[in-house]
Amino acid sequence: MSIRYEANLKTVEFVTRKHFLKKCVTGLGAMALGSLIGGCDSSGAIQTLAGMSASPFTPKPPHFLAKAKSVIFLHMAGAPSQLELFDYKPELHKLHGQDCPPSLLDGKRFAFIEGVPKMLGPQATFKKHGESGAIVSNLLPHFSQIVDDVTFLKAVQTEEFNHAPGQLLMQTGHSRPGFPSFGSWVTYGLGSENQNLPGFVVLLSGANQPDAGRSVFGSGFLPSVYQGVQCRSEGDPVLYLSNPEGVSRNMRRMAIDAINNINEQQFREIGDPEIMSRISQYEMAYRMQISAPEIMDIKKEPESIHQMYGTTPGEASFANNCLLARRLVERGVRFVQLFHWGWDAHGVDKSEALNYGFLERCREVDKPMSALVLDLKQRGLLDETIIVWGGEFGRTPMLENRGGTDNPFVGRDHHNEAFTMWVAGGGFKQGFSYGETDEIGYHAVSGKVHIHDLQATLLHQLGMDHEKLTYHFQGRDFRLTDVHGHIVKDILA
C-alpha cells in the first residue's frame, strides 16, 4: 500500500457526512428554498375537488363542458394512401403513366422520388355512399356503410415526410422525441375514471412496432405515470403482470405492503408527493393483476360481436384491438391508442405495395374499425367517445421511382402537403367532409387542417383549452400544440 493511497484513504475517512453538510450549507439551503417556492411542480394543472385522493389518475373536471370523455386513436403507422381510399381524383386517371410536370417537382424534396417520376392513377374504383354521398373506394366495403357517422378531413397537413418524425408530430406535437404523447397530455389533464386500469392504454398490431418506437406513447417530461401502458391481446395482457412461479397473491401483497411502509416512512420524512404517486402505482399494479386479465379477455363477448368485428380470441390483431378498445373505453379508460403497422406502400416489395400488402391492410382494418364505430353507437357511447383514424402523412400522386428506376411493384412516396383522416363521435359533424385538394390530390386547396389544428380541436371536444393545458419544464410552459393550433370550428356539430 503506497503512502499516497493511504493518505487518500485517510482523507476520505476524515471527510464525513457532517463535512458534506457543513460545506453544502448554502447549497442545500438553496436547494431547499427551490423546492419551498415551488420550482418543481408536479401536481396536476387542473384543480381537484377538496377531499379527493392524491392519485395521479383522479378524474378532474375539464376547463369547460366537454362533448367527449374518451378517445380511441387508430393510427395507421406507415401512412396509407388517401388516393386509393378517400380522395378520388379522376384527373389522375387521365395523367396515368405520363411524366410528372416539373412544376410539381420544383423546390420539393421527397423521401425517395428522384428525377422525373410518372403519374399514377387511382388504384381502386370509387363510388358515392350513404346519404351524405361520401366517396369511398371499393377497398373499404364495410367502412362505406358507416360514412354517415363520420367527418372526413380531406386536407390534413404535416411538416414531416419521414415516418418517425411524422408519427412523433402526430402523437406528441413535436417531431423530436422527448415530448409527452397525446394520451399522456389527456390523462394528465383529465385523469381517468377507472382506478383499476391505466388511464392511457396502447394496443399494437401489424408486423412491427411504430417506427418512432415507444416515444409515440411516452410521457416525455410529464410524470412517468402518464405514459401509455402497452397491453397485448395474446399471452399476459400486460407484460410481467402475472406473479412469478412460486409467488402467491398473498406473498405479493405482503411484499407491496412492505414496500409501501418504507415509502410512507420516506414520505413522512421528505414529503415529496411523487412518493405517494409511486405508492398508488404499486396499488394500481396489484389491482390490475385481477382487473386487467378480466377486461382483456374478449372470449366473453357474444358471438354476434365477434362476427361484427371479425375477431378471433387469442391472436394479436387489429380487430381484437378494436374490440378491446371498446371494452376499455366502456369501463372508464380515458385514452386508447391503437397502432396498426404496415401501410408504407412504396412498391419496393410485395408487403409494401399498393397492389399487395396495402390491400391486406385494408382488409385487416376495414371491418373492425367500422364495427367499432357502430358498436359504440348502439351502446350510446359514440357521442362521448372520439374515434380518430389516420396515418402520419399521405402519399404522392406520382409513382415512386426509388433511385430513379422503376420499383418492382406499384407504390407511392411519402407526401406531407395533403392527406385524408377521419373522425367520428365526440360532438363532430356526421356525414360531413371538410377540405379539398387540387385535381390530382397534391396540394390542399381549401379547409387545410394542420396536425396541431387537429390536436387543438380534439382537446376542445374533450373540454380542454389547448393553450391552458400546459406543463412547466426547463423554464417554460409546454403544450401539446407547442405554439400553434387553431380549432377547426367547421367540423364541430
Add this chain to the structure above:
Amino acid sequence: MKSHQTINKQKKYSWFSFLSAGLVLLLLATGYFWIVLNETGRADLLLFFGRFHILLVHLPIALLLLAAIMEIFSRFRSFDYLGQSVTFVLTLAAISSVISVLAGFMLSTGGGYNESLLNSHKWWGIGFTVFTFIALGFKIFTISNLKLSEFIYSTALFIAVVSLFAASHFGGSLTHGQNYLTAYMPGTIKNLLFINTDEEIYVIDNIEEAAIFADLVFPIFNDRCISCHNPDRIEGELRLDTFDQLIRGGESGPVIVSSSPAESDLFRRIIAPRNDDGRMPPGNRRPLTEHQVAIIQWWITEGAHPDLLVGHANRPPEMEPVLARLAGLETEQTGILSNHVEPANATIIAGLINEGIVITPVSQQHNYLRAGFVNVVNPDPGHIQSLHQISSQLAWLDLSHTPVTDDHLLHISGLHSLTRLNLNYTLITDVGIRQIEKLENLEHLSLAGTAITDAALETLSELPNLRQVYIWQTNVTDDGADWLIRKNPLLKADRGYTLTEPDTIILPAEAGYSY
C-alpha cells in the same frame, strides 16, 4: 242635498285649479331655469337636479299603486272608507310624477344611455303621467253620464298602472343592464316567455380574419360611447365615430397612447372606479363588461392599429375566452346545465368519493356533477340513496356494467337533476324502470343489454325531455320501438346496427390498374 253638492263641487274646482296653477308654475319655472342654466354654462346643475330622478321616481310608483289598491278595496263594504282618500293619494301621485318626469329630462341631458331604451322609458313615463291626470280628472269631476265617467276613470287608472310597469322596467334596464332580470331566470321560464338571452352576443364567423378595430373595438364604442361622442354632440371635444377622430383625441389631447393602455386616457377612464369623476361611461351608467375592457386593452397593446387582423396579433391567453365567445365557440348549454346551482357540500362529496364513487364537476365552470360507479365492486341500494345528498347537482350518472337491480332504482327517482343516465348491462327490469318516470330532466338514457321489455316503454314515453334512448340487446320489440317513436317524435331509439358483408373481396393484384 242640492246645495251641499254645489258646495262640494266648488271646493273641488278651487282645489283642482290650485293644483293646476301650481303645476303650470312649476313647468314655467323649470323651463326658465333650464334656459338660464344652459346660457350661463351651468348645465351641470341640470344634472344635479336630474339625479334626483332616481330617488323621486319611486314616489309616483308607490302612490299610484296605493291609489289603485285603495280603489279596488273601497268596493268592498268593510273597506269602503278608503274611497274617500283615493283622490288625495292620486293627486300626490300626479304631482310627484310630473316632478319625476322633469327630473328625468334633466338627467337624460347627461347622455350615455342606450337610445332606444331611453326612448321607451321616456314615452312610457310621460304616458303614465298623462293617464294619471286623466284618472284624477275623472275622479274629481263627473260628466253628465255617471257610468261613462266611472268607466273612463277606471280605464285611465288601469292604463296608468300598465304604463308604470313598462316605464319602471325600461328604467331598470337603463341602470342595471338589459338582462338584469333574466340573468338568473330558470331556462324553462325563459322558454315560456320567449326570452332570448343571447341577444347581446354577436358572432364573428371568421375570427382570425376579423379586424380588431373595425369588428371588435368599434362596435363597443358604437354601443356604449357614441351617444355622447358624435358629430352632433361632442362631449369633452371627443368624437368616437371614426378612427381618425378617435386618434385626434379630445380637449385634453390624444386619448390613445399606442401600445400603452396604462397611459391611454380612454382606457384609464373605462377602468376607473365607479366613484371616480373621470370614469366613462359616467355616473351610474353600466360600466363596460370585462370582455369589452379586455378587447380595448388588447387593441391598444397591439399598437392601436386601424386594420390589424386578429390572426396577425399576439394573443395573450386571457384573450382566448373573449375571442372564443366572439367566434361562437363557447360550448352552448341547454337544459338544466344552463341553470345556476349552488356548489355541493365538499364534505359530502369527499364522503361519496371515499365510498369509491367517481365524482367530478361536469366542468370547471359548473357546479353540476357527474358520478360513476366503475370502481365500486358491488354497489348496494344505499349507495344510490346517498346520492340524494347531491341531488340538485347530480346531472350525469353512470351505473353501467354493475350488478344494479330494481332495488337500487327505488332510490333513483329522487335524483331529479339527472340529464344522462347509463344503465347498460345492469340487472334492472321493467319494474325498476317505473322509478325513472319522475326524472323530468332526463335527456339521454342507455338501457342496452338489460332485460326490459315493451312494458317499460310506457314510462319512457312520458319523460318530457328524453331525446335519445338505447334499447339494443333488450327484449323490446320492433313494434314497441315504433310505438315509442310515434308517441314522442323527438325521441330517437337506437336498436343496434349490423354490417353487410360485401359481395366481392378485392384480392391482391386485381384492384384497378397495375403496372
